[in-house]
Amino acid sequence: MSSTNASEKTVLDAQSPTTNEREHKGEVKHEPSERSTCPECEGQVITEDETSFCTACGLVVADEWVDRSPTLNDLGMVGEADKSIETVDPLQADKGLATKMGQHTDGHGNPLSNERWDRVQTLRKWHKRFRFGGQRKRTKRCNEGLRDIEMIGANLGLPEYVVKTAARYLRKAADAHLPGGRMAWESLAGGAVLLAVRAADIERADIDSAVATYTKAPRERVCAAARKIRCQCEVDAPVVRPNAVLAVLDALDEEAIPGARAVRTWRLACYLLELGDQVPIGPGTSRCTVAAAALYGADRLLPGKQVTQGQVAEAAATVVPTSKCRVAQYSRELVDAYKDEHGTDDPAVGLAQATGSQH
Incomplete structure (x- = not known):
């Protein structure tokens, strides 16, 4: 009797899938996330499949694809393979794939002698040259922009995923x-953080x-940098200053x-501003300046100036510095884009579109 039960148990164990096989098939149970607390309500964050969410308020903290294929360690080809591979980090110039060399200690944390310190400095110099590749100057500037993003995020206390x-x-x-001319790397770094905060829907006063x-x-x-990134890189993030037209109108x-x-x-004017974001018109200009031009362009399209x-320029200057030249230039471009879009300068077409989009 005992031998029969033992044989049946062996058959059942052979038919039941292992833990790795269940994970590879996508059957993943709840497990703690890398971020344990919710940024909104401080609730517990768990991970189910590829989505990390809060158990209290349901906020989705991260939604990423996870490769659940067998590793080299699972296949028995390499021991401790999962510990020998560094994770990809978008904050690093080489995405975090290169070796990180310390400045004052060796791999075991021991202080370096003068001779070894000179040797490490030489190695660090050549390591940076290989790390930044052929376009070293541009890659270095990008690396400085990434450091600025880290600094801004640390000062504002933003979550790591943002x-x-x-x-x-x-x-x-x-x-x-996009960097070049009046659009500096520093501005793009701040604009990228601003878009990331708005995309994450984090409520901050006067962000x-x-x-x-x-x-x-x-x-x-x-x-201006945030608008340039959103318009020219097709970033799916809410607009900066959504009530820009109303701010200029109230200042009149x-x-x-x-x-x-x-x-x-x-x-x-709101319809013209949305059209200017799609074309785009003045992508490297602040949205309030383009909103002022959209307000003047709408007044030109309507009968009776x-x-x-x-x-308009004086009203917009209360929000952001601008000039009559910019208002005139962008208003002409907006009106021309309106005519190219609808084949007419009849304002009724744009008003109908604006009313339909609001409903």
């Missing part, structure tokens, strides 16, 4: 060759000013645009 998302945005900007405080660039350039004199016309001008370039 900082790494900002690093990915900066890499997209570098691949698109634009908070990011600009720890960025090596003024607030205007940070917002109450008697400049009558009440009924002010609503139509605001709706048409009410405001001048000087009035």
Whole structure:
């Protein structure tokens, strides 16, 4: 009887899948996440399959694809293979794949002698040259931008996944060759952090000013860089300053645009601003400046001109520094884009589109 039970148990054990096989098939139980607390409610964060979420409020902290194929250690080819491979880090210039060399200690933490310290410095020099590759100057500037992102995230107390998302945005900007001219790496670093915070939907009071405080660039350039990354790198993140048109409209004199016309001008200006984000028009310019141009362009499309370039520029200057030249240039480009989109300058078409999008 005992031999029969033992044989049946052996058969059942042979038919039941192992833990590794269940994981490889995608049957993954709840397990603790790398981030144990929720950034919103301080609840427990767990990981199920590829998604890390809070058990209290349901906030999705991370949603990444995880390779669950057998490792070399599972296949019996290499021992301790999972411990010998470094993780990919977007905050590193070489994505964290290169060896990290210390400055004052050896691999065991012991202090270096003068002779060995000189030898390590030589090795570090050659290591940096191989690490940054052929385009060393550009890669170094990108590495400085990544360090700026780390610094901004540490000062603001942002979660690690938000900082790494900002690093990915900066890499997209570098691949698109956005740095150059008036668009500096420092501005792009601050803009990438601003977009990452808005994409993560983290509620912070006046987050634009908070990011600009720890960025090596003024607030205007940070917002302009955020708009440039979002428009030219196709980043799926909410816009910076969504009420830019309303801010400029409120800064105008109450008697400049009558009440009924002010609503139509605001709706048409919002539509022109969305069109300017899609084309894009003035991607390296602050959204408030383009909003002012959209407001003046909407007033041009509507019958009976009410405001001048000087009035609009003066109203926009209360939010962000601008000039009549920029308002005139971008308003012409917005009106031309409107005509190319609809084949007419009839404002009723844009008003109908704006009303439909609001509903």
